Amino acid sequence: YTALDLQNEMNEIVRAAEKLQQDQTVVVFVDELNTTSIMGPLQSIFSDRVYEGKKIPDNIMWACAINPAIQRNVELEDAEDKKSNFTGVNKRKALEYAVRPIPQSLQDLSINFTALTETQENRFINSLLSALYSEVFQNRDQRNTLTVAILESQKFIKRIGKRNIGVSIRDILRTVKIYTFLYNNPFLLMQIDDSRHQQLACERHWRALFLAIGMCYYFRLQYKTQREAFETEIQDALSRIDYHSNANNIPPVLLGQKLSTIVRKTQGSLFKQ
Structure with a gap:
């Protein structure tokens, strides 16, 4: 997902919001937020409600899903991988994405939903x-x-x-x-x-x-x-x-x-x- 993808989608979202009546809201769900490589622009959108220097409409509500960033024990992971992985491909190197810590301004807006009891x-x-x-x-x-x-x-x-x-x-x-x-x-x-x-x-x-x-x-x-x-x-x-x-x-x-x-x-x- 690139900055160009974000630009195209933001244009669509803003146009949709501008077409609505004042008491109507566009809800945008963003999944796996903290796997992105373009956190800067997204932080500005969510925290400051600004994108590319322009204020975005107030009737856009953002909901995001994030995974906790866990400190990994690389040596232990590699040792376990050798025991149980017979594919010849290192699982750690084959990961398609990495979970990163989110900025403090977004942490203040997050709610921790634990696993179901x-x-x-x-x-x-x-x-x-x-x-x-x-x-x-x-x-x-x-x-x-x-x-x-x-x-x-x-x-x-x-x-x-x-x-x-x-x-x-x-x-x-x-x-x-x-x-x-x-x-x-x-x-x-x-x-x-x-x-x-x-x-x-x-x-x-x-x-x-x-x-x-x-x-x-x-x-x-x-x-x-x-x-x-x-x-x-x-x-x-x-x-x-x-x-x-x-x-x-x-x-x-x-x-x-x-x-x-x-x-x-x-x-x-x-x-x-």
Whole structure:
């Protein structure tokens, strides 16, 4: 993103603001603000409301997202990279952008939104899946199992606390989207057999759930011990659910299999399609 890009966009924003009535406002969202190389002009826009020596209209409101600038331990990062990175490319050198500290004048305008607490995450996931209930799920047990699986996955990733592995609302939304796509396209997950219609309805839920969790959380874990611990915790949590109907529990065809085994077999079916 260059100074010329900023100039073009500022011209559009100012024109849009000038066309509005006095009581109307243009809201401009700037993402990843502190990765930019042109902080000077942006600071002038946000702090002084001036761009290229001209005052910008008062009916423009700016909202920006920034990431904290963290002091990095380069030696430790390189040591970890050697252990777990088999691509031949140094991750630190392959970074597309760097997070920089923001000027003091902008720090005074910033609000620190911390990560969601476990309770907040629980409420968010329940609200999200409740809104999708009639569109996605056939019964309450399906919603509950996906909720538990996502919550436990989020907790596990947070607990191991690796610098390059984190979770956020994006991961929750991504898991739900992948689950929904797979559940609505069962031919990608397994062979369709009308004689087993009732069993298949349950089985496709579990295959979609395990594959969504696998893609969004399991495969992000670098070490075998982490993956094994993750499998155990997820399946223990699912086994503790009080199912509304036993017919919605893990079907016999999947019972006793590890999450990783189900994911690999289901992925194989998916790629064959």
